[in-house]
Amino acid sequence: MMVSFKIVNSFKSLYFTSLFYKLIWSLTVLFLISFFYFSLFWVAIVLTLLLLFLSVFDLFLLFKPGSGSYISAYRFLNKRFSNGDSNEIIIDVKNTAPFALTVEIIDEIPVQFQKRDFYLKRRLQASQSNQLRYCLTPVTRGVYSFGFLNVFVTTPLSLVIRRYRCESSRFDVEVYPSYIQMRRYQIMALSDRLNDIGVKKIRRIGHHSEFDQIREYIKGDDIRTINWKATARRNELMVNQYQDEKSQQVFSVVDMGRTMKMPFKGMTLLDYAINCSLVISGITMLRHDKAGLITFNDKVRTILPASRRNYHQIKTIMEVLYNQHTTFAEHNIESLYINIRRYINQRSLLFLYTNFESLLSAQREIPLLQKIASVHLLVVVFFENSEIVDSLAGRQDHIVDIYRNAVAEKYVVEKYHIAKELKMNGINVLLTSPNKLTTDTVNKYLEFKSRGFI
Numbered sequence: 001m002m003v004s005f006k007i008v009n010s011f012k013s014l015y016f017t018s019l020f021y022k023l024i025w026s027l028t029v030l031f032l033i034s035f036f037y038f039s040l041f042w043v044a045i046v047l048t049l050l051l052l053f054l055s056v057f058d059l060f061l062l063f064k065p066g067s068g069s070y071i072s073a074y075r076f077l078n079k080r081f082s083n084g085d086s087n088e089i090i091i092d093v094k095n096t097a098p099f100a101l102t103v104e105i106i107d108e109i110p111v112q113f114q115k116r117d118f119y120l121k122r123r124l125q126a127s128q129s130n131q132l133r134y135c136l137t138p139v140t141r142g143v144y145s146f147g148f149l150n151v152f153v154t155t156p157l158s159l160v161i162r163r164y165r166c167e168s169s170r171f172d173v174e175v176y177p178s179y180i181q182m183r184r185y186q187i188m189a190l191s192d193r194l195n196d197i198g199v200k201k202i203r204r205i206g207h208h209s210e211f212d213q214i215r216e217y218i219k220g221d222d223i224r225t226i227n228w229k230a231t232a233r234r235n236e237l238m239v240n241q242y243q244d245e246k247s248q249q250v251f252s253v254v255d256m257g258r259t260m261k262m263p264f265k266g267m268t269l270l271d272y273a274i275n276c277s278l279v280i281s282g283i284t285m286l287r288h289d290k291a292g293l294i295t296f297n298d299k300v301r302t303i304l305p306a307s308r309r310n311y312h313q314i315k316t317i318m319e320v321l322y323n324q325h326t327t328f329a330e331h332n333i334e335s336l337y338i339n340i341r342r343y344i345n346q347r348s349l350l351f352l353y354t355n356f357e358s359l360l361s362a363q364r365e366i367p368l369l370q371k372i373a374s375v376h377l378l379v380v381v382f383f384e385n386s387e388i389v390d391s392l393a394g395r396q397d398h399i400v401d402i403y404r405n406a407v408a409e410k411y412v413v414e415k416y417h418i419a420k421e422l423k424m425n426g427i428n429v430l431l432t433s434p435n436k437l438t439t440d441t442v443n444k445y446l447e448f449k450s451r452g453f454i
Contacts, residue, residue, distance in 0.1 A: 073151055077089045084139060089134055091120070105121070109146060146172070256295055382431060
């Protein structure tokens with residue numbers, strides 16, 4: 001998105017530089033000294049007239065007719081930002097004046113970033129243009145409003161400043177779930193380089209796949225796939241080639257309850273789960289499976305049926321996820337179970353993104369999770385607090401540190417007890433930290449895919 005620049009011709013945009021005020025202060029001091037040394041009085045008069053002349057000349061250069069077109073500037077940015085990722089903004093500034101100018105740019109960036117020290121400075125020669133780049137990383141979804149683009153211009157004399165303000169630069173940007181992360185995983189999957197971003201290569205066990213074609217044997221093929229009848233007919237080794245079973249349903253089930261409000265590095269657990277849901281949906285359809293979505297808190301809020309309409313389904317999932325917000329209500333697993341039994345008739349892989357605060361709260365949910373797992377392949381994804389884990393490695397110099405570490409260790413151990421309790425009841429578990437969530441979830445999906453569980 002390109003935002004153009006309009007010039008405001010008004011002397012309200014006139015300012016004086018710090019150099020001008022320093023010179024005024026110096027002349028004031030010189031006049032005071034001239035009371036004791038009268039010979040300095042005429043020197044002060046001459047310097048004052050010289051400063052006045054230079055200031056008027058500088059003022060004329062910046063405000064003479066036609067000077068409104070000395071600066072042209074454009075702000076380039078996407079209509080949508082990716083949540084949790086670095087989004088680049090480009091400001092293209094051009095000096096069309098016949099002399100050099102120094103430009104200072106202050107962009108009124110959205111209030112959500114709480115960045116009040118934004119400042120860019122460049123010196124542009126005559127007819128020179130320059131691109132200034134900076135990046136913003138949003139941590140919440142929603143609408144972000146950019147304000148005015150202000151460019152403060154000075155000539156080589158550096159006595160007077162003129163402000164050029166872009167009246168048409170006010171622009172709203174919608175921050176969506178991390179589509180940049182989704183595209184990165186898709187590109188890696190297409191080029192078979194997922195291992196570069198932490199996704200493990202999992203050895204295929206057996207042939208839980210569909211028959212694709214018969215082809216010539218290539219060194220390294222599994223000898224168990226040799227088709228002896230075709231080999232006899234062609235008088236050369238022929239093998240059966242298989243491909244993964246297609247059209248399996250994979251649902252991302254996102255808990256929007258109170259426990260998902262917990263923050264981690266500026267983002268809530270819900271936003272991490274939403275970003276991961278978008279990525280796993282993209283990978284799922286890339287593997288020719290169907291992707292669906294369920295969101296719930298005290299009741300089920302959204303059920304998006306699984307589909308393979310690649311572009312349209314991803315777009316729909318992104319729009320639905322954009323509008324999901326956590327509340328302080330407790331999640332209702334019973335309502336989730338009822339809706340899953342009612343609307344999902346085919347056995348599916350369900351990634352349930354949630355969080356448990358205690359072993360007792362997890363034990364209350366286990367009977368309903370067991371019922372879901374008896375019909376579908378359920379993976380309960382919940383979070384460990386890596387910040388607490390890191391704090392355990394610190395020094396314990398005082399008794400307060402010992403007590404604090406004891407409480408932290410109890411919290412960490414309880415998470416592992418919850419995971420163990422779920423496994424003992426036949427429920428697949430993925431305990432991970434928020435920053436590793438996407439990689440671990442993709443690993444789990446590919447593991448189930450390779451082992452023929454779906």
